[in-house]
Amino acid sequence: MRRNMLLPLIFGLLGTAILCSLGTWQLKRMAWKTEVLAAIDAKILAEPVPIPLSVSQDEDQFLPVRATGSIGPEEITILASVQKVGPGYRVIAPFEMTDGRRILLDRGFVAIPAKDAPRPKVEATITGNLLWPDELNSSTPSPDTEAGVWFARDIPALAEALNTEPILMVQRETTEENLVTTPFPVDSSGIPNKHLEYVVTWFGLAIVWLGMTAFFLWRIRHRSV
Structure with a gap:
């Protein structure tokens, strides 16, 4: 491998790895948020009780x-x-x-x-x-x-x-x-859950970054011929 291609290759692979790691993190966040919303929906539709004499926003929301x-x-x-x-x-x-x-x-x-x-x-x-x-x-x-x-x-x-x-x-x-x-x-539809959009964004950027790296390396190689 030509020495002038090594640094762009490392930079490209490192950037792709970082973007993929961010996409993976958002996948985990999406799974967590889905569980949270399911728990909220279950609480909303549970058996109703009399209104407590003393209420707390933290404990009695929904x-x-x-x-x-x-x-x-x-x-x-x-x-x-x-x-x-x-x-x-x-x-x-x-x-x-x-x-x-x-x-x-x-x-x-x-x-x-x-x-x-x-x-x-x-x-x-x-x-x-x-x-x-x-x-x-x-x-x-x-x-x-x-x-x-x-x-x-x-x-x-x-x-x-x-x-x-x-x-x-x-x-x-x-x-x-x-x-x-x-x-x-009340339902959980008003609670934002945009993690799928973030997943698509980060992995999409990773694909673009990798593609641009490959194109840049191709340009370096053909200029050196």
Whole structure:
């Protein structure tokens, strides 16, 4: 082998090995994330329990719960979108349970024309999941009080506005006879899992790197002929 080809060959093989190792690491991360999402889905769909007197975000995120009480007519609408349906609103209402506790209830989705439709007080048994959404960031607009539209489920602010405990239950099922919303239940689809994209990216770069190395070595060899 010509001496002027040795350094590019080493550099090319080393770069390919590094890129392949990153792809392999992402494969392992993808397997781990798949197990995590499966565990979350299993927890979401487990047998519901009464809402605990004391809740913890770390321990009770996604906890399946069931409660009976009355859904108040007061509500806050939060701008949202449903795939294949389009924009609309989440409806957040106070839910007063039979023991007197008041919590937040995410009743589900309504289309834009139904934003101001009447939704009177109703008694129901609700099955759903506790949730602490991660929706607020530095670019989230403040609520538009004139239009009655919020842009994120800010639990402390919602609880203060609707005079409830800072606990949010997202409705999955309800015994209401006449549904006025479409349930927008908790699932794991909103949790990002882009590891397959990273796997394809790193191994794709490894193939390109190896191909460019082979081309570069071919050029060196033919220039030296």
